Amino acid sequence: MPRRNQSRRRERGGSSARPPLSYTGVFSTRIERGDGFDPGAEYSVRDVPGAAATKIYRCPGCDQTIPAGLPHVVAWRTMPGGEEDRRHWHKGCWNARRTRTVTRRWS
Structure with a gap:
């Protein structure tokens, strides 16, 4: 005997798999x-909101990884060509950047 909620999903045309998260917002x-x-x-x-964080990065403030899905x-730097040297930081590490030393240099 089929489970009741599965047969109703099939009748409505839905699937039991959840769609992947996507983010189309403006930064x-x-x-x-x-x-x-x-x-x-x-x-x-x-x-960067968690839904838009799809890769793993390393924070230059604490040298720990920033997992995918974490805001x-x-x-x-705001200078010509500075966007090519952008770095991903934990929010707490970025806020504390003036009070502690950076473990990774900007190169």
């Missing part, structure tokens, strides 16, 4: 002042 960028090494530098900062921050 807003803000400008913030420097870090512990260069307090006068300006950085473009963008918050985090992307930052790069």
